[in-house]
Amino acid sequence: MGKYFGTDGFRGEANENLTADHAYKIGRFLGWYYGELKRRNGDDTPARIVIGKDTRRSSYMFEYTLVGGLVASGADAYxxxxTTTPSVAYVARTDNFDCGIMISASHNPYYDNGIKLINGNGEKMEEETIALVEDYLDGKVEVFGETYEEVPYAHKNRIGCTVDYVAGRNRYVGYLISLGMYSFKGKKVGLDCANGSSWNIAKTVFDALGAKTYVINAQPDGTNINNNAGSTHIEGLQKYVVENGLDVGFAYDGDADRCLCVDEKGNLVDGDAILYIYGKYMKERGKLLTNTVVTTVMSNFGLYKAFDELGIGYAKTAVGDKYVYEYMNQNGCRIGGEQSGHIIFSKYASTGDGILTSLKMMEVMMAKKAKMSQLTEGLSIYPQVLENVRVLDKTAAQEDPDVKAAVKAVEEALGDTGRILVRESGTEPLLRVMVEAETEECCRKYVDQVVSVVKAKGHVVG
Structure with missing residues (x-):
């Protein structure tokens, strides 16, 4: 991770630690950099960069300032x-863009925002390019073997233009519809759009595939994104599914790259359960290439036990769909994801896609003629307690010898009946302490045991 960009872009409170000036400079550098790359490769056409945004009030500010920077440097902004983050990735990949930019802070509150960079293959931007962007934000431009005082402005007919490209979003919607292998006719489906990016896309897709669609939290006003809504507040959809007798429910986050499910009884079907359901479905049809499902270190202990029973292999990566995708890409794996609902189906997308995930869950239900609750049979999720501890220095807290000794003591006490994981947050000054064990009481005891040491050693803020 860099100074500004974490595992999921440059994120912070709008006009506090992520400002309109940051956005303008990011646009200035990217517009010039990709144009110069093309020129050096014998292509004199302007850089083409596609931009999407979520429904936050500040997203318009960041869109306009990014565009100002891009066109000032000679790029054309589409x-x-x-729209959703996965739609930007799809359009960047299929329409030959030099890169894509998504303006969103995902599941964060409305007053936060973020800038996610996507390469021309629809993947998270390479670290090398991000490092150049960060250098420019700090007033340094060393690239192409040269040092520049400033990124040059475009002049006359070289100044870029802005293109309304809603047609690209519409093609993405058509692509999702084309992936529906079954009619959903007769199925009552609930969608929680988190007052975010999926609000005008998800229902269109499900309606087109024949579902009777029930939608909540699809009235964005700029300040209600993720507010008691979507995948981070699943209880609203759980209640709605039961009260309305729905067959299934799907909840997305602010930029719709995550999806969590609710079965017909109102039970949560999280990312681990989705990996179990679809991994098993692929294995049964001989489609699970490399016989491996890619998870992160946060996946539940019970998921691995269930995979062992099915003879399905698994890999564990660092937390972040970026790392999941990198492993999948390098090792030829077809499915991977996170407990939080970032699920990647590499045959169909280069990033997590919440709406695609919900379509794939519907596919399994229809193919097996089964209820969602039946699809999770065979998976026993271990109780888990996770505590986020706000600390002065994440690395110092995690590397403290006494904290490490406390973690080791818990590992030895749990043996093969559970596990402890202590890790740094990728986006906030937090140390995450998580324990999975056979009872919640046991989890709580061991989490408290480690957190008390973190506090005693003076690492906690305040």
């Missing part, structure tokens, strides 16, 4: 308007 606007998808309010």
């Amino acid at each position: 606007l998808l308007h309010v």
